[in-house]
Amino acid sequence: MTPFDRMMEPHDETFNPWSVVNLVFHHLAGQGLHPVLGDR
Numbered sequence: 001m002t003p004f005d006r007m008m009e010p011h012d013e014t015f016n017p018w019s020v021v022n023l024v025f026h027h028l029a030g031q032g033l034h035p036v037l038g039d040r
Contacts, residue, residue: 025035
């Protein structure tokens, strides 16, 4: 079995997509970027 074959096997692990959003949000906030809500 090649590493690619192992990568393509289904995994039992799942993740919450919001955890990715949270990770990106905190990374960007750490860089000094903040969301702008509204029209401006």
